[in-house]
Amino acid sequence: MKNRLFTMMAVFGMTVLTFVAQTVSASACIWSAYQPEEPKLLREE
Template identity: 60%
Template structure:
């Protein structure tokens, strides 16, 4: 019983962390808060 509860807790915890990481990264790109710098080789100057 204890092993089953521990496994369920780990699975739910991993799923929740994965979901939160995906939502956070997607929303940062959508709102424009994450704007990586363009490499010098790709700039048109």
């Protein structure tokens, strides 16, 4: 019983943390939190 409870809590925790990580990484560009510099080869001058 104790082992099953631990397993369920671990799975739930991994699910929540994976969701949070994907949400933050996908929305970083929307929030302008990460704006990498454009490489010189790709710039239109």
